[in-house]
Amino acid sequence: MSVQGKNILLVITGGIAAYKSLELIRLIRKSGGHVTAVMTKASKQFVTPLSVAALTENKIYDDLFNLTDEAEMGHISLSRENDLILVMPATANILAKMAHGIADDLATTLLLATDSRVMVAPAMNVRMWEHKATQHNVDILKQRKVIFVGPEEGDMACGEYGYGRLAEPMDILTALNQFFAPQDQILRGKHVLITAGPTHEPIDPVRFLGNISSGKQGYALATAARDAGANVTLITGPSTEPVPQNVKLLKVQTAEQMLSAVLNNLPADIAIFAAAVADWKVADYSEQKIKKHADDDDIKTIQFVENPDILKTISKLVSNRPQLVVGFAAETTDVLKNAQAKIKRKECDIMVVNDVSPKTGIMGGDHNSVRIINLNSEEIIDYKTASKDKIAQQLIAYIGGFNK
Numbered sequence: 177m178s179v180q181g182k183n184i185l186l187v188i189t190g191g192i193a194a195y196k197s198l199e200l201i202r203l204i205r206k207s208g209g210h211v212t213a214v215m216t217k218a219s220k221q222f223v224t225p226l227s228v229a230a231l232t233e234n235k236i237y238d239d240l241f242n243l244t245d246e247a248e249m250g251h252i253s254l255s256r257e258n259d260l261i262l263v264m265p266a267t268a269n270i271l272a273k274m275a276h277g278i279a280d281d282l283a284t285t286l287l288l289a290t291d292s293r294v295m296v297a298p299a300m301n302v303r304m305w306e307h308k309a310t311q312h313n314v315d316i317l318k319q320r321k322v323i324f325v326g327p328e329e330g331d332m333a334c335g336e337y338g339y340g341r342l343a344e345p346m347d348i349l350t351a352l353n354q355f356f357a358p359q360d361q362i363l364r365g366k367h368v369l370i371t372a373g374p375t376h377e378p379i380d381p382v383r384f385l386g387n388i389s390s391g392k393q394g395y396a397l398a399t400a401a402r403d404a405g406a407n408v409t410l411i412t413g414p415s416t417e418p419v420p421q422n423v424k425l426l427k428v429q430t431a432e433q434m435l436s437a438v439l440n441n442l443p444a445d446i447a448i449f450a451a452a453v454a455d456w457k458v459a460d461y462s463e464q465k466i467k468k469h470a471d472d473d474d475i476k477t478i479q480f481v482e483n484p485d486i487l488k489t490i491s492k493l494v495s496n497r498p499q500l501v502v503g504f505a506a507e508t509t510d511v512l513k514n515a516q517a518k519i520k521r522k523e524c525d526i527m528v529v530n531d532v533s534p535k536t537g538i539m540g541g542d543h544n545s546v547r548i549i550n551l552n553s554e555e556i557i558d559y560k561t562a563s564k565d566k567i568a569q570q571l572i573a574y575i576g577g578f579n580k
């Protein structure tokens with residue numbers, strides 16, 4: 177399921193983010209892939225051919241009318257002898273030329289001559305990206321099945337903010353790995369809905385009731401499910417985790433918002449509820465910031481009411497219930513006993529149980545160790561302490577087994 181052994185023809189164009197192609201070359205090579213680079217004239221203003229040649233351990237190609245290249249290889253064979261052409265970064269200029277069949281240098285000529293699949297990672301100023309001309313070109317290219325990775329939203333080199341930032345090299349590597357993934361991915365074509373992170377229940381305009389969940393485990397599950405071929409909807413409470421590429425992300429704050437986002441995104445084949453949803457919300461939200469002392473000098477007493485139980489609600493749905501509902505039980509005492517009672521009460525199919533007592537460092541940390549229990553069997557499976565990414569891959573492999 178990777179770029180290992182694949183030949184990538186990397187077209188580097190003239191954007192400020194061209195230097196990031198060096199990092200991507202390093203990542204592809206570390207994963208066992210081979211890179212041949214083609215550089216536009218403009219790209220050489222941003223990154224030196226020597227650096228690219230050194231990192232690819234290949235000569236670079238930059239001239240359509242180079243007699244030696246044409247005699248040895250030729251732009252036609254260069255355009256064919258690869259497993260994928262990746263344009264990274266892709267300027268507004270090259271997207272326009274690709275969309276309209278312009279072939280006025282080596283890069284654009286081989287992109288027109290190729291029969292390989294093409295992936296592009298655009299990077300440009302937000303106004304250039306949002307310009308109707310660029311958006312029209314993007315639509316044309318998407319219709320032709322050109323694969324887009326990014327751009328992302330964020331700060332730009334020019335000091336502006338918005339869409340146009342190059343996707344991170346690591347995310348582009350992920351997209352390459354996905355592209356080369358074998359056809360027998362265990363969740364291929366399945367819609368997997370995942371919740372992650374804490375919820376924040378407002379007390380007044382500046383305060384909330386929350387918990388220390390980071391969202392890491394839920395985000396790692398979204399990545400693992402995506403890599404297993406699923407169409408993933410990730411519904412997340414407040415989290416600073418990087419958003420996985422090619423996942424539908426919905427941001428919410430409260431438990432009630434999370435439940436309605438879940439209901440609005442059904443049907444799903446599989447639902448995994450990894451979010452640490454607040455059990456309660458405040459009974460009387462204050463429109464104004466609550467003063468330190470109430471009128472009679474007493475400290476304000478806050479009343480709580482129960483939040484909706486998302487796991488139980490979805491598990492008990494009569495119509496539209498996902499085929500497989502997976503819950504998480506975060507406990508600090510009698511972990512297994514409490515989880516066994518919980519799975520019966522909530523009627524989910526699988527419960528992922530973890531001990532979140534402070535000594536474990538699991539809540540908010542990078543590692544996890546879990547046990548899996550089933551509603552319909554006595555079997556208990558243990559996954560020993562590992563990174564949340566590794567645990568996610570193990571869980572998705574287990575969940576995928578139910579789909580065979």
Ligand SMILES: Cc1cc2nc3c(=O)[nH]c(=O)nc-3n(C[C@H](O)[C@H](O)[C@H](O)COP(=O)(O)O)c2cc1C
Pocket residue numbers: 188189190191192193216217218219266267268269270299300301304
């Ligand atoms: C300092 C500087 C930074 C640039 N950054 C970008 C960029 O990030 N994205 C983009 O589309 N064009 C950018 N341009 C404009 C391109 O370099 C220009 O359109 C060029 O013709 C692109 O050629 P190419 O697509 O053949 O590489 C930049 C230009 C300059 C002078």
